[in-house]
Amino acid sequence: MERSNLTSEKNLQFPSIHEGNLILVNPDYPCQSQLSRLNEVRPAQNTVLLEDQASRALMELFDRLEIVDEIVCFDGYRTHQQQIELYQNSLEENGQEYTEKFVAKPGCSEHECGLAIDLALNQDDIDPICPSFPDHGICGLFRKQAASAGFIERYKESKKEITKISGEEWHFRYVGIPHALIMLETGFCLEEYIEWIRNYPLTRHPLYYEGWTIGYVSQDMPLPKLDKNLECSISGDNVKGWIVTCAGHVKFDTVE
Ligand SMILES: [Zn+2]
Structure with missing residues (x-):
């Protein structure tokens, strides 16, 4: 794809489809993102890292809910090697059936992308594979406010x-x-959401939700121009395109 320097200076760049907070990571779509920045999240018993934006959002929510140490960040970013070890250890200790139920295959874990956090109610003896995070009390409050x-x-x-x-x-x-918030409202899991959002191509009929404009851009289509002055963010879906999210009610032109 060729774009002039002038154009690229004025417009937002599309990242790789494997980058961004909406990437779908599962057995069919392994994590391929290049992590740029990780931050430590607290409270935690050991060092727990999360991708920059995710870490700031989590810490802000903890502040808002006045969580001091009732909940601990149990596990966040894992290297590929750590995921391999976790999977192997669980196979040995818990067997294949249990492991396949609860541990993502190495390469296919959201933890390897730095976008997933395992939280635990702070107590002695936290189960390393299935920590307790009940529906009531402070955990229930967190669950209600997470979206x-x-x-x-x-x-x-x-x-x-x-x-x-x-x-x-x-x-x-x-x-x-x-x-x-949309996923909470619709009840979609991420697999369903990523498929559903493709019904809203950005340049033809985007989704207008509350004060937002959201649209899908397929990698097979010409890329729309997104002026840098617009408050838009672009995330790959890790499948075949991007989801563009803009503040406000926005209309776009296609690039011919
Ligand atoms: Zn997890």
Whole structure:
């Protein structure tokens, strides 16, 4: 794709389809993002890292809910090697059936992209694979407010046929605002949401949701011009295109 320097200076650049907070990561679509920046999140028993935007959103939500140490960040970013070890250890300790239910295959874990956080109720003896994160008390409050900070409960038991992972009430995935709110409202898991949002091509009929304009751009189509002055962010879907999210009601032209 060729674009002049002048154009690229004025317009937002599309990242790789493997980058961004809306990438779909599952057994069919492995994590291929190049992490640029990780930050430490707290409280935690060991060092727990998350991608920059996700970490800031999580810490802001903890502040807002006045969480001091009732909840701990149990696990965040994992290197590919750590995911391999976790998977192998669980196979040895828990067997194949249990491991396949709860541990993503190495390469296919959202933890390797830095966008997933496992939270645990702060207590002695936290289960390393299935930490307790109940529906009531402070955990319940966090669960209710998670979407307002851009987090979704990624693996619901009711969606396990689609996600291929059993219910994990402790695993939260950062997708950003307003996507987490729309997913909460529609009940879509990320697989369903990514498919559904393709019905809203950015340049023809985007989705207008609250104060946002959201649209899909396929990698097979000409890229629209997105002026840098617009408040837009672009995320790959890790499948075949991008999701563009803009503040306000925006209309776009296609590039011929
Ligand atoms: Zn997890």
